[in-house]
Amino acid sequence: MTASALRHARISGVGEHRPARVLSNDDLAAKGLDTTDEWIRTRTGISSRRVAAETESVITMGADAAAKAMAEAGVDAAEIDLLVLATCSMRNAIPGGAARIASAVGARGIGAFDLNAACGGFSYALSVAADAVRCGTAQRVVVVGSEKLTDWIDWTDRGTCILFGDGAAAVVVEPSESMGIGPVAWGSDGDGHALVGVPEGDWAIRMDGQAVFRWATTELTPVARRACELAGITTDELAAFVPHQANARIVAAIARVLRLPESVVIAHDIAETGNTSAASVPLALSRLIASGQVKSGDPALLLAFGAGLTYAGQVIRIP
Amino acid sequence: MTEQDILNGLATIVNEIAGVPVGDVTPTKSFIDDLDVDSLAMVEIATAAEDHFGVRIPDDDLKDLRTVGDAVAYIEKAGVAV
Numbered sequence: 001m002t003a004s005a006l007r008h009a010r011i012s013g014v015g016e017h018r019p020a021r022v023l024s025n026d027d028l029a030a031k032g033l034d035t036t037d038e039w040i041r042t043r044t045g046i047s048s049r050r051v052a053a054e055t056e057s058v059i060t061m062g063a064d065a066a067a068k069a070m071a072e073a074g075v076d077a078a079e080i081d082l083l084v085l086a087t088c089s090m091r092n093a094i095p096g097g098a099a100r101i102a103s104a105v106g107a108r109g110i111g112a113f114d115l116n117a118a119c120g121g122f123s124y125a126l127s128v129a130a131d132a133v134r135c136g137t138a139q140r141v142v143v144v145g146s147e148k149l150t151d152w153i154d155w156t157d158r159g160t161c162i163l164f165g166d167g168a169a170a171v172v173v174e175p176s177e178s179m180g181i182g183p184v185a186w187g188s189d190g191d192g193h194a195l196v197g198v199p200e201g202d203w204a205i206r207m208d209g210q211a212v213f214r215w216a217t218t219e220l221t222p223v224a225r226r227a228c229e230l231a232g233i234t235t236d237e238l239a240a241f242v243p244h245q246a247n248a249r250i251v252a253a254i255a256r257v258l259r260l261p262e263s264v265v266i267a268h269d270i271a272e273t274g275n276t277s278a279a280s281v282p283l284a285l286s287r288l289i290a291s292g293q294v295k296s297g298d299p300a301l302l303l304a305f306g307a308g309l310t311y312a313g314q315v316i317r318i319p
Numbered sequence: 320m321t322e323q324d325i326l327n328g329l330a331t332i333v334n335e336i337a338g339v340p341v342g343d344v345t346p347t348k349s350f351i352d353d354l355d356v357d358s359l360a361m362v363e364i365a366t367a368a369e370d371h372f373g374v375r376i377p378d379d380d381l382k383d384l385r386t387v388g389d390a391v392a393y394i395e396k397a398g399v400a401v
Contacts, residue, residue, distance in 0.1 A: 042357070043357065043359060210358065210359075210362060210378055211378060213359055213362050214362050214365075214366060214378065217362070217363060217366060218366050249359050253363050256335075256336070
Protein backbone atom coordinates (compact mmCIF):
# COMPACT_ATOMS: atom_id res chain seq x y z
CA MET A 1 0.00 0.00 0.00
CA THR A 2 1.38 3.35 -0.89
CA ALA A 3 0.25 6.80 0.13
CA SER A 4 -0.77 9.12 -2.70
CA ALA A 5 1.94 11.47 -3.89
CA LEU A 6 1.93 14.64 -1.87
CA ARG A 7 -0.17 17.40 -3.36
CA HIS A 8 -1.24 20.88 -2.28
CA ALA A 9 -4.30 21.93 -0.30
CA ARG A 10 -6.40 25.09 -0.26
CA ILE A 11 -9.41 26.61 1.46
CA SER A 12 -12.33 26.60 -0.97
CA GLY A 13 -15.12 28.08 1.13
CA VAL A 14 -15.83 29.84 4.44
CA GLY A 15 -19.08 29.96 6.44
CA GLU A 16 -20.03 31.59 9.73
CA HIS A 17 -22.66 31.56 12.46
CA ARG A 18 -23.03 34.57 14.73
CA PRO A 19 -25.74 34.27 17.43
CA ALA A 20 -28.45 36.89 17.15
CA ARG A 21 -28.34 38.22 20.70
CA VAL A 22 -26.04 41.21 21.18
CA LEU A 23 -24.59 42.02 24.60
CA SER A 24 -23.13 45.52 24.61
CA ASN A 25 -20.69 47.11 27.06
CA ASP A 26 -23.53 49.31 28.29
CA ASP A 27 -25.62 46.17 28.92
CA LEU A 28 -22.80 44.80 31.11
CA ALA A 29 -22.50 48.06 33.04
CA ALA A 30 -26.29 48.15 33.48
CA LYS A 31 -26.13 44.65 35.05
CA GLY A 32 -24.16 46.23 37.87
CA LEU A 33 -20.65 45.43 36.67
CA ASP A 34 -18.18 48.11 37.81
CA THR A 35 -17.02 49.20 34.35
CA THR A 36 -17.81 51.57 31.51
CA ASP A 37 -18.15 51.30 27.76
CA GLU A 38 -15.15 53.63 27.37
CA TRP A 39 -12.90 51.58 29.64
CA ILE A 40 -13.74 48.32 27.85
CA ARG A 41 -13.30 49.84 24.40
CA THR A 42 -9.92 51.47 25.12
CA ARG A 43 -8.50 48.43 26.92
CA THR A 44 -9.81 45.72 24.62
CA GLY A 45 -11.33 47.19 21.48
CA ILE A 46 -14.65 45.44 22.21
CA SER A 47 -17.98 47.30 21.91
CA SER A 48 -20.28 44.28 22.01
CA ARG A 49 -20.24 40.52 21.77
CA ARG A 50 -22.78 37.85 20.68
CA VAL A 51 -24.36 35.47 23.18
CA ALA A 52 -25.78 32.13 22.07
CA ALA A 53 -29.43 31.46 22.83
CA GLU A 54 -30.44 28.69 25.27
CA THR A 55 -31.25 26.49 22.28
CA GLU A 56 -27.90 27.10 20.60
CA SER A 57 -24.82 25.01 21.30
CA VAL A 58 -21.29 24.34 20.02
CA ILE A 59 -22.98 21.63 17.89
CA THR A 60 -25.80 23.72 16.38
CA MET A 61 -23.60 26.75 15.71
CA GLY A 62 -20.84 24.56 14.26
CA ALA A 63 -23.26 22.69 12.02
CA ASP A 64 -24.71 25.93 10.65
CA ALA A 65 -21.25 27.32 9.92
CA ALA A 66 -20.18 24.02 8.31
CA ALA A 67 -23.23 23.89 6.05
CA LYS A 68 -22.62 27.46 4.91
CA ALA A 69 -18.93 26.77 4.22
CA MET A 70 -19.90 23.74 2.13
CA ALA A 71 -22.45 25.79 0.19
CA GLU A 72 -19.84 28.52 -0.41
CA ALA A 73 -17.38 25.91 -1.67
CA GLY A 74 -20.05 24.30 -3.87
CA VAL A 75 -19.41 20.99 -2.14
CA ASP A 76 -22.00 18.30 -1.46
CA ALA A 77 -22.14 16.38 1.86
CA ALA A 78 -21.31 13.19 -0.06
CA GLU A 79 -17.97 14.69 -1.06
CA ILE A 80 -16.77 15.34 2.52
CA ASP A 81 -14.76 12.57 4.15
CA LEU A 82 -13.37 14.21 7.29
CA LEU A 83 -14.64 16.78 9.77
CA VAL A 84 -12.49 18.34 12.50
CA LEU A 85 -14.12 20.40 15.25
CA ALA A 86 -11.84 22.81 17.08
CA THR A 87 -13.50 23.68 20.39
CA CYS A 88 -12.78 23.91 24.11
CA SER A 89 -16.17 24.94 25.51
CA MET A 90 -18.38 21.85 25.20
CA ARG A 91 -20.24 21.54 28.50
CA ASN A 92 -19.68 17.79 28.60
CA ALA A 93 -16.39 16.37 27.38
CA ILE A 94 -17.83 12.97 26.48
CA PRO A 95 -18.73 12.49 23.64
CA GLY A 96 -17.08 15.08 21.41
CA GLY A 97 -19.11 17.11 18.94
CA ALA A 98 -17.53 16.44 15.53
CA ALA A 99 -19.49 13.25 14.73
CA ARG A 100 -22.78 14.97 15.57
CA ILE A 101 -21.94 17.94 13.36
CA ALA A 102 -21.02 15.56 10.53
CA SER A 103 -24.42 13.87 10.86
CA ALA A 104 -26.15 17.24 11.05
CA VAL A 105 -24.71 18.36 7.71
CA GLY A 106 -25.63 15.11 5.97
CA ALA A 107 -22.19 13.53 6.19
CA ARG A 108 -22.98 10.81 8.72
CA GLY A 109 -20.27 8.14 8.84
CA ILE A 110 -17.20 10.16 7.85
CA GLY A 111 -14.02 10.51 9.89
CA ALA A 112 -14.69 13.03 12.64
CA PHE A 113 -12.84 14.19 15.76
CA ASP A 114 -12.61 17.12 18.13
CA LEU A 115 -9.42 19.05 18.63
CA ASN A 116 -8.91 21.05 21.82
CA ALA A 117 -6.05 23.53 21.65
CA ALA A 118 -8.27 26.30 23.01
CA CYS A 119 -7.68 29.57 21.14
CA GLY A 120 -4.88 27.96 19.14
CA GLY A 121 -7.30 25.27 17.93
CA PHE A 122 -8.35 26.51 14.50
CA SER A 123 -4.85 26.79 13.04
CA TYR A 124 -3.91 23.44 14.56
CA ALA A 125 -7.03 21.85 13.03
CA LEU A 126 -6.45 23.55 9.69
CA SER A 127 -2.91 22.16 9.59
CA VAL A 128 -4.10 18.63 10.33
CA ALA A 129 -6.81 18.96 7.66
CA ALA A 130 -4.34 20.29 5.09
CA ASP A 131 -1.95 17.40 5.81
CA ALA A 132 -4.78 14.87 5.39
CA VAL A 133 -5.59 16.30 1.96
CA ARG A 134 -1.92 16.63 0.99
CA CYS A 135 -1.26 12.98 1.81
CA GLY A 136 -4.46 11.72 0.28
CA THR A 137 -5.89 10.57 3.63
CA ALA A 138 -8.92 12.69 2.86
CA GLN A 139 -10.32 14.38 -0.24
CA ARG A 140 -12.38 17.15 1.29
CA VAL A 141 -12.27 18.24 4.92
CA VAL A 142 -14.54 20.57 6.85
CA VAL A 143 -12.73 22.38 9.67
CA VAL A 144 -15.03 23.99 12.21
CA GLY A 145 -14.20 26.39 15.04
CA SER A 146 -17.18 26.65 17.40
CA GLU A 147 -17.44 27.99 20.95
CA LYS A 148 -20.08 28.78 23.57
CA LEU A 149 -17.71 30.50 25.98
CA THR A 150 -20.59 32.20 27.81
CA ASP A 151 -21.24 28.79 29.46
CA TRP A 152 -17.98 29.37 31.34
CA ILE A 153 -18.26 33.01 32.36
CA ASP A 154 -18.50 34.50 35.84
CA TRP A 155 -20.53 37.64 35.07
CA THR A 156 -19.25 39.29 38.27
CA ASP A 157 -15.59 38.96 37.22
CA ARG A 158 -14.95 42.09 35.16
CA GLY A 159 -11.46 40.89 34.23
CA THR A 160 -12.97 38.15 32.08
CA CYS A 161 -16.68 38.62 31.45
CA ILE A 162 -16.09 41.63 29.20
CA LEU A 163 -13.86 39.64 26.85
CA PHE A 164 -15.60 36.48 25.69
CA GLY A 165 -18.42 35.71 23.26
CA ASP A 166 -20.05 32.89 21.29
CA GLY A 167 -19.97 31.92 17.64
CA ALA A 168 -18.74 29.53 14.98
CA ALA A 169 -17.10 29.55 11.57
CA ALA A 170 -15.91 26.82 9.23
CA VAL A 171 -13.84 26.25 6.12
CA VAL A 172 -13.69 23.53 3.48
CA VAL A 173 -10.24 22.23 2.61
CA GLU A 174 -9.61 20.48 -0.67
CA PRO A 175 -6.79 19.57 -3.07
CA SER A 176 -5.14 22.32 -5.06
CA GLU A 177 -2.80 22.87 -8.00
CA SER A 178 -0.67 25.24 -5.96
CA MET A 179 0.02 25.91 -2.27
CA GLY A 180 -3.17 27.32 -0.77
CA ILE A 181 -2.34 26.47 2.84
CA GLY A 182 1.27 26.91 3.91
CA PRO A 183 3.13 24.71 6.43
CA VAL A 184 2.23 25.41 10.05
CA ALA A 185 4.51 27.01 12.64
CA TRP A 186 3.18 25.76 15.95
CA GLY A 187 4.14 25.25 19.56
CA SER A 188 3.09 25.42 23.17
CA ASP A 189 4.18 26.44 26.64
CA GLY A 190 2.79 24.21 29.36
CA ASP A 191 4.45 26.35 32.01
CA GLY A 192 1.82 28.97 31.23
CA HIS A 193 -1.15 26.64 31.79
CA ALA A 194 -2.44 28.70 34.71
CA LEU A 195 -2.40 32.04 32.90
CA VAL A 196 -5.82 31.60 31.31
CA GLY A 197 -8.45 28.91 31.63
CA VAL A 198 -10.80 27.28 34.12
CA PRO A 199 -8.68 26.43 37.20
CA GLU A 200 -8.93 23.09 39.01
CA GLY A 201 -12.02 23.15 41.24
CA ASP A 202 -13.33 26.34 39.64
CA TRP A 203 -16.20 26.67 37.17
CA ALA A 204 -15.36 29.83 35.22
CA ILE A 205 -12.56 31.15 33.03
CA ARG A 206 -9.97 33.15 34.97
CA MET A 207 -7.07 35.04 33.49
CA ASP A 208 -3.89 36.87 34.48
CA GLY A 209 -4.45 39.56 31.85
CA GLN A 210 -1.14 41.33 32.21
CA ALA A 211 0.89 38.10 31.94
CA VAL A 212 -1.09 36.88 28.93
CA PHE A 213 -0.64 40.28 27.28
CA ARG A 214 3.10 40.13 27.84
CA TRP A 215 3.35 36.56 26.51
CA ALA A 216 1.26 37.25 23.43
CA THR A 217 3.10 40.44 22.51
CA THR A 218 6.60 38.97 22.88
CA GLU A 219 6.57 35.24 22.14
CA LEU A 220 4.41 35.17 19.02
CA THR A 221 6.26 37.43 16.61
CA PRO A 222 8.92 34.78 15.84
CA VAL A 223 6.09 32.30 15.15
CA ALA A 224 4.45 34.72 12.72
CA ARG A 225 7.75 35.25 10.91
CA ARG A 226 8.41 31.51 10.78
CA ALA A 227 4.99 30.82 9.26
CA CYS A 228 5.76 33.34 6.51
CA GLU A 229 9.24 31.84 5.94
CA LEU A 230 7.74 28.36 5.63
CA ALA A 231 5.34 29.65 2.99
CA GLY A 232 8.22 31.29 1.14
CA ILE A 233 7.09 34.89 1.56
CA THR A 234 8.09 37.93 3.60
CA THR A 235 5.73 39.75 5.98
CA ASP A 236 5.80 42.68 3.51
CA GLU A 237 4.22 40.49 0.84
CA LEU A 238 1.18 39.66 2.94
CA ALA A 239 -2.16 41.11 1.87
CA ALA A 240 -3.66 40.48 5.29
CA PHE A 241 -2.92 39.43 8.87
CA VAL A 242 -5.67 37.44 10.60
CA PRO A 243 -4.74 36.99 14.27
CA HIS A 244 -6.83 35.52 17.05
CA GLN A 245 -9.10 38.34 18.18
CA ALA A 246 -8.08 38.14 21.82
CA ASN A 247 -7.78 41.86 22.39
CA ALA A 248 -7.31 44.73 19.94
CA ARG A 249 -4.28 45.97 21.93
CA ILE A 250 -2.55 42.58 21.55
CA VAL A 251 -3.24 42.58 17.81
CA ALA A 252 -1.85 46.10 17.45
CA ALA A 253 1.25 45.26 19.48
CA ILE A 254 2.04 42.16 17.43
CA ALA A 255 1.52 44.06 14.16
CA ARG A 256 3.80 46.81 15.43
CA VAL A 257 6.64 44.46 16.40
CA LEU A 258 6.29 42.65 13.06
CA ARG A 259 6.59 46.05 11.34
CA LEU A 260 3.73 45.16 9.00
CA PRO A 261 3.51 47.78 6.25
CA GLU A 262 0.33 49.86 5.84
CA SER A 263 -0.55 47.70 2.83
CA VAL A 264 -1.29 44.72 5.08
CA VAL A 265 -4.94 44.68 6.15
CA ILE A 266 -5.30 43.59 9.76
CA ALA A 267 -8.46 41.57 10.34
CA HIS A 268 -10.63 43.36 12.86
CA ASP A 269 -13.64 41.39 14.03
CA ILE A 270 -13.24 41.87 17.77
CA ALA A 271 -15.31 45.05 18.11
CA GLU A 272 -18.67 43.28 17.77
CA THR A 273 -17.62 39.71 18.42
CA GLY A 274 -15.27 39.65 21.40
CA ASN A 275 -12.92 36.73 21.95
CA THR A 276 -14.47 33.50 20.63
CA SER A 277 -11.46 31.22 21.16
CA ALA A 278 -11.28 28.57 18.37
CA ALA A 279 -13.98 30.35 16.36
CA SER A 280 -12.08 33.62 16.43
CA VAL A 281 -9.66 33.23 13.52
CA PRO A 282 -12.20 31.76 11.06
CA LEU A 283 -14.84 34.38 12.04
CA ALA A 284 -12.27 37.12 11.47
CA LEU A 285 -11.32 35.55 8.13
CA SER A 286 -14.98 35.39 7.15
CA ARG A 287 -15.57 39.07 7.97
CA LEU A 288 -12.36 40.06 6.19
CA ILE A 289 -13.45 38.33 2.98
CA ALA A 290 -16.97 39.79 3.20
CA SER A 291 -15.47 43.28 3.59
CA GLY A 292 -13.92 43.11 0.14
CA GLN A 293 -10.54 44.28 1.45
CA VAL A 294 -8.81 41.18 0.07
CA LYS A 295 -9.25 39.28 -3.18
CA SER A 296 -9.13 35.63 -4.11
CA GLY A 297 -5.55 34.36 -4.20
CA ASP A 298 -4.17 36.99 -1.81
CA PRO A 299 -1.79 35.65 0.86
CA ALA A 300 -3.03 36.03 4.44
CA LEU A 301 -1.28 35.04 7.67
CA LEU A 302 -3.48 33.27 10.19
CA LEU A 303 -2.19 33.29 13.79
CA ALA A 304 -4.09 31.46 16.53
CA PHE A 305 -2.90 31.48 20.16
CA GLY A 306 -4.12 31.21 23.73
CA ALA A 307 -4.89 28.93 26.62
CA GLY A 308 -2.60 25.98 27.11
CA LEU A 309 -0.57 27.92 26.26
CA THR A 310 -0.80 26.99 22.60
CA TYR A 311 -0.13 28.72 19.31
CA ALA A 312 -0.15 27.94 15.59
CA GLY A 313 0.02 29.97 12.42
CA GLN A 314 0.10 29.48 8.68
CA VAL A 315 -0.17 31.48 5.50
CA ILE A 316 -3.21 30.76 3.35
CA ARG A 317 -4.46 32.00 0.00
CA ILE A 318 -7.81 33.75 0.28
CA PRO A 319 -10.44 31.52 -1.37
CA MET B 320 25.23 54.73 28.92
CA THR B 321 24.34 58.01 30.66
CA GLU B 322 21.04 58.89 32.29
CA GLN B 323 20.32 61.18 29.34
CA ASP B 324 20.92 58.31 26.89
CA ILE B 325 18.45 56.18 28.84
CA LEU B 326 15.90 59.00 28.89
CA ASN B 327 16.28 59.55 25.14
CA GLY B 328 15.91 55.83 24.40
CA LEU B 329 12.87 55.58 26.66
CA ALA B 330 11.27 58.67 25.11
CA THR B 331 11.56 57.12 21.64
CA ILE B 332 9.95 53.92 22.88
CA VAL B 333 7.09 55.73 24.65
CA ASN B 334 6.53 57.79 21.51
CA GLU B 335 6.43 54.70 19.28
CA ILE B 336 4.08 52.74 21.50
CA ALA B 337 1.83 55.40 23.05
CA GLY B 338 2.19 58.26 20.59
CA VAL B 339 3.40 60.66 23.28
CA PRO B 340 5.59 63.47 21.84
CA VAL B 341 9.25 62.78 22.64
CA GLY B 342 9.63 66.19 24.30
CA ASP B 343 6.86 65.36 26.81
CA VAL B 344 8.74 62.36 28.20
CA THR B 345 10.58 64.07 31.06
CA PRO B 346 11.60 62.67 34.47
CA THR B 347 8.84 64.14 36.65
CA LYS B 348 6.00 63.06 34.37
CA SER B 349 3.69 60.30 35.63
CA PHE B 350 2.97 57.64 32.98
CA ILE B 351 -0.69 57.22 33.88
CA ASP B 352 -1.66 60.70 35.06
CA ASP B 353 0.44 62.95 32.81
CA LEU B 354 1.21 60.89 29.71
CA ASP B 355 -2.06 58.90 29.49
CA VAL B 356 -0.18 55.60 29.27
CA ASP B 357 -2.27 52.73 30.68
CA SER B 358 -1.03 49.49 32.24
CA LEU B 359 -1.18 47.52 28.97
CA ALA B 360 0.97 50.14 27.23
CA MET B 361 3.36 49.95 30.21
CA VAL B 362 3.83 46.21 29.55
CA GLU B 363 4.64 46.98 25.91
CA ILE B 364 7.01 49.78 26.91
CA ALA B 365 8.71 47.43 29.40
CA THR B 366 9.25 44.68 26.83
CA ALA B 367 10.57 47.18 24.26
CA ALA B 368 12.89 48.66 26.92
CA GLU B 369 14.06 45.13 27.83
CA ASP B 370 15.07 44.57 24.19
CA HIS B 371 16.59 48.01 23.72
CA PHE B 372 18.58 48.26 26.96
CA GLY B 373 19.30 44.56 27.55
CA VAL B 374 17.69 44.52 30.99
CA ARG B 375 14.84 42.59 32.63
CA ILE B 376 11.74 44.39 33.89
CA PRO B 377 9.37 41.84 35.51
CA ASP B 378 5.64 42.66 35.78
CA ASP B 379 5.96 42.88 39.59
CA ASP B 380 8.50 45.72 39.36
CA LEU B 381 6.54 47.49 36.64
CA LYS B 382 3.81 48.69 38.96
CA ASP B 383 6.33 50.66 41.02
CA LEU B 384 7.52 52.65 38.01
CA ARG B 385 5.11 55.55 38.31
CA THR B 386 7.15 58.33 36.70
CA VAL B 387 9.54 58.50 33.76
CA GLY B 388 12.29 59.20 36.30
CA ASP B 389 11.45 55.96 38.16
CA ALA B 390 11.84 54.03 34.91
CA VAL B 391 15.15 55.70 34.00
CA ALA B 392 16.55 54.99 37.48
CA TYR B 393 15.36 51.37 37.29
CA ILE B 394 16.95 50.78 33.89
CA GLU B 395 20.19 52.42 34.98
CA LYS B 396 20.33 50.26 38.13
CA ALA B 397 19.39 47.10 36.19
CA GLY B 398 22.08 47.81 33.62
CA VAL B 399 24.71 48.40 36.30
CA ALA B 400 23.86 45.05 37.93
CA VAL B 401 24.63 43.15 34.71
